[in-house]
Amino acid sequence: MPDRTGIVVVGAGQAAVQLAISLRHKGVNRPITLFGDEVHPPYRRPPLSKSFLKGDTPLESLYFRQKEWFQQNDIHLRVESRVEAIDRERKTVRLANEEVRYGDLILATGTRPRILPDLHPSLPNVLYLRGIDDVQKAMTLLPDCSSVAVIGGGFIGLEFASVMRGLDRDVTVVESAPRLLSRAVSPMMSDWFLSLHQRHGVDVRLSARLKEVVKGGDGRVLAIRLEDGSPISADLIVVGIGVVPNDDLAADAGTDTDNGVRVDARLRTSDPNIYAIGDCCSFPLRDGRHVRLESVQNAVDQAKHLAACLAGQPTPYAAVPWFWTDQFDTKLQIAGLLRSYDEARIVGDQGAPSYSIEYLRDKRLVAVDSLNDARTHIAARKLLAMEMGAAAA
Amino acid sequence: MPRVTYRLPDGRDCEVELSNGQSLMEGAIRNGIGAILGECGGSAMCATCHVYIEGGPVGALPSMCDDEDAMLEEAAAERLGNSRLSCQIRMNAALDGIVVRVPEEM
Secondary structure (H helix, E strand, C coil): CHHHHCEEEECCCHHHHHHHHHHHHCCCCCCEEEECCCCCCCECCHHHHCHHHHCCCCHHHHECCCHHHHHHCCEEEECCCCCCEEECCCCEEECCCCEEECCEEEECCCEEECCECCECCCCCCEEECCCHHHHHHHHHHHHHCCEEEEECCCHHHHHHHHHHHHCCCEEEEECCCCCCCCCCCCHHHHHHHHHHHHHCCCEEECCCCEEEEEECCCCCEEEEEECCCCEEECCEEEECCCEEECCHHHHHCCCCECCCEECCCCCECCCCCEEECHHHEEEECCCCCEECCCCHHHHHHHHHHHHHHHCCCCCCCCCCCEEEEEECCEEEEEEECCCCCCEEEEECCCCCCCEEEEEEECCEEEEEEEECCHHHHHHHHHHHHHHHHHHHC | CCEEEEECCCCCEEEEECCCCCEHHHHHHHCCCCCCCCCCCCCCCCCCCEEEEEECCHHHCCCCCHHHHHHHCCCCCCCCCCEEEHHHCECCHHHCCEEEECCCCC
């Protein structure tokens, strides 16, 4: 009865692949099918806005595994296969021309970029960075491009800006908030990244909003104008203003969603045979608050955890979040989750090229930002894991 | 092209040619050396491409940077004196014949 016991994964990104690897590693021999809607086999995203964009990493190096590996491990990898609906009563997923049964269904659907209607991704010189195809579009446009406007001062936008400066393009970053990276880092870190970019010749506009987009007959964006009236001319416009979780399948099937597919501490949705992992997953922290994290760490740790649950070791999910970004000569590493803090301590010399900031709330460590300071970052991951264990006891 | 030998957890040796500039992590993935994951894609942010240097022209290896040294403390398999992150070792003619052992998958 293989069709009744099959594990079906919607998505073929890092969480999906890690889940398949970990299930096989734990000796789970149920049939596994991954449905991905892209043409590419599963691949890494972090290098897309870094080494791949620079041309330092060939395409094949982005792939997690060769096609043969999936065959050898009896994992059915289905690319260019979009799941259109879930039928929870019959326990099936529907694709364009077929219906596939599942025993357990895993949603690893990821996110999609938020779109600005005036700067639609179909325009010839407008880019959103999510997949390989987007970066390949950037690479074909770059030879004829001397100036770039980046809309959004988040991680993706700033990484793109830093690579573009390295390729000697003029770069303007337009951010609507009064500081860079405002959703992810402290004001101190925002200031640090502002001066890093300014030092490298990036024209950063804060509290700046788009007013007008001027297009030519072929849809090419010729110029953009900000609300304060200032014009920005750019050959290439890159938009990175955040993402939206792909939770429509879950919502349409009637399972709970709330900024993502809502799950319990075992990563289970309101349907006991449907789980969610990775960027699309809204999961509870120890204090019961739900969060959704977009990171390699979250994808990998949730996938490994769910594999253990499906292998018969169900425990509540708990992992220390970590994240990194590479910009110019700087690597920022973040351990923990910075929500609110009442104390910040500098570790090392704030003027130096490498130092860290520890953030505390009620005298307890909640997060650490490290600039070119891997040692402090690794120590912080261990400390935060101990804090978590202590909080659980 | 320079060659590298991956010594697998089951004792088999897998010798492959890599192009100059390709990292030992990329070479492992492209050649289906299953135990090397390279979760972070070569940014020295995870230690899933941990290998042990077993032989060959070890004097030609690049020296270890602080990031790699710190990250090896996170490796799932025990860190030994000959531990390296394979993403940080890029192939060149001088490294022809290098032998690395791949730890058991965790």
